[in-house]
Amino acid sequence: GESVGLHLPTLSVQEGDNSIINCAYSNSASDYFIWYKQESGKGPQFIIDIRSNMDKRQGQRVTVLLNKTVKHLSLQIAATQPGDSAVYFCAERGQAGTALIFGKGTTLSVSS
Amino acid sequence: GAGVSQTPSNKVTEKGKYVELRCDPISGHTALYWYRQSLGQGPEFLIYFQGTGAADDSGLPNDRFFAVRPEGSVSTLKIQRTERGDSAVYLCASSLGGLAGGSSYNEQFFGPGTRLTVL
Numbered sequence: 521g522e523s524v525g526l527h528l529p530t531l532s533v534q535e536g537d538n539s540i541i542n543c544a545y546s547n548s549a550s551d552y553f554i555w556y557k558q559e560s561g562k563g564p565q566f567i568i569d570i571r572s573n574m575d576k577r578q579g580q581r582v583t584v585l586l587n588k589t590v591k592h593l594s595l596q597i598a599a600t601q602p603g604d605s606a607v608y609f610c611a612e613r614g615q616a617g618t619a620l621i622f623g624k625g626t627t628l629s630v631s632s
Numbered sequence: 633g634a635g636v637s638q639t640p641s642n643k644v645t646e647k648g649k650y651v652e653l654r655c656d657p658i659s660g661h662t663a664l665y666w667y668r669q670s671l672g673q674g675p676e677f678l679i680y681f682q683g684t685g686a687a688d689d690s691g692l693p694n695d696r697f698f699a700v701r702p703e704g705s706v707s708t709l710k711i712q713r714t715e716r717g718d719s720a721v722y723l724c725a726s727s728l729g730g731l732a733g734g735s736s737y738n739e740q741f742f743g744p745g746t747r748l749t750v751l
Binding site: 561564565566611618625 | 636665672673674675676677680688690691723725739740741742743744745
């Protein structure tokens, strides 16, 4: 069935390093992908999205890469800061009009 | 500006009781979503409203769960005969438009959630 997963449950980096968080998805028909950040006690917060007709999209300090050949999504965070510490989820939309499916999440810990 | 709000923030109940969880979406957002998040997991879709009607309720786990949005704004998630397995954080989100369409139209803004504990 449809599922979205992340390769690593935890990632620890030093402040100033670049972070890469990975996600594998299983539905080749998915047309839209989103990365969310969730801090403790809060709801998920939108970071960046990408449509299936793109392979890269950049935001402020973040870049999302989509490789449809291997059904892989990644989030790159440049110059990681302690405030980036949170759980990161990728989500996919199977097709327009259907609900988002979230993966299990990667906990990013940034030490200064 | 005001974001999505949810009340109560915490709810403790006993097995078999009935609970109602409330969501106030961002003003003007036509779409509203309910999710359930268990510890260490990603949010799991429950139901999606477009205006007053449930456009997709395929995520509701069984008939003990029901949600309404009578005036197209505030929504209430209702759980009957609660079970210990219902314990989770229930998240609500709203978006300007629905699930189809471009990113700025359907970006989902999440509330802080209601933590439900069934003893």
